[in-house]
Amino acid sequence: MSFIPAPRAILFDLDGTLADTAPDLAAAVNQLRTERGLAPTPYEILRPTASAGARGMIGASFGLTPQDEGYEELRQGFFNNYEAAMSVHSTLFPGVANLLEGIATAGLAWGIVTNKPARFTDPLMPLIGLDHAACVVSGDTTAHAKPHPAPLLEAANRLGLPPEHCWYAGDDLRDIQAGHAAGMRTIACQWGYCGATEPTTWGADHLAATPDALLELLLAAVNRASLAA
Known part of the structure; x- marks a missing residue:
């Protein structure tokens, strides 16, 4: 060797x-979906993207990139949701x-x-x-x-x-x-x-x-x- x-x-x-940390990150993005009358994104879809933070979560859940209209609003909402409950799970x-x-x-x-x-x-x-x-x-x-x-x-x-x-x-x-x-x-x-x-x-x-x-x-x-x- x-x-x-x-x-x-x-x-x-x-x-x-x-x-x-994926459970709490996933909960934060799914709260955005619930607020918009959408079904939660399955956890097994969100988990692999957790290391990419907001970009990964929003991309997997809403199909948007940072260049897309509406992304920044979702990003700020995601941050606020996560900050309020970042250590639940x-x-x-x-x-x-x-x-x-x-x-x-x-x-x-x-x-x-x-x-x-x-x-x-x-x-x-x-x-x-x-x-x-x-x-x-x-x-x-x-x-x-x-x-x-x-x-x-x-x-x-x-x-x-x-x-x-x-x-x-x-x-x-x-x-x-x-x-x-x-x-x-x-x-x-x-x-x-x-x-x-x-x-x-x-x-x-x-x-x-x-x-x-x-x-x-x-x-x-x-x-x-x-x-x-």
Whole structure:
């Protein structure tokens, strides 16, 4: 096996990677449909688009893109609905609490880089048990959102680390693109929402089927580096 440099920090996407937020996101967009006398969009249709936030939810439920008339009104309504009930059903994915505890025990830092606006990220963190992150970079923290590398580079800067000493884990192609652009090693999280394409096609450095598998991968890299030192 070729040598894999150990990370000094692991950065995570939020929705679909650490937290299962799709139920509350789906409820927010279906409230828009109910208010308009429309039947709710089935959850199984909405869930794969959850990592794309308002754009994904509105696209799947109303068939509109940000360029379409009426989209912005729906977007603002979606935001208001979600802000009022963002932690009713949202929880950490099974195994995530153990993953974060294992990372801390190994002496690594961890943080969050999400495209979710700070309007939602900041209040959500303590509600779902993620208020101990070393850094949190939201979708509007920098001038660009993922797949641009700026948010990841900002996170590395806040941690005081070179980007190449950080790994980035996410459940969307944009996460892998952003990680590569930032010079970070990337992990595709197969337990997440994953969108319309298979994680095996994203070009990630690693695939992780579960949070436990991701922790095993990280600890193996740390142990190899320790033996080589």
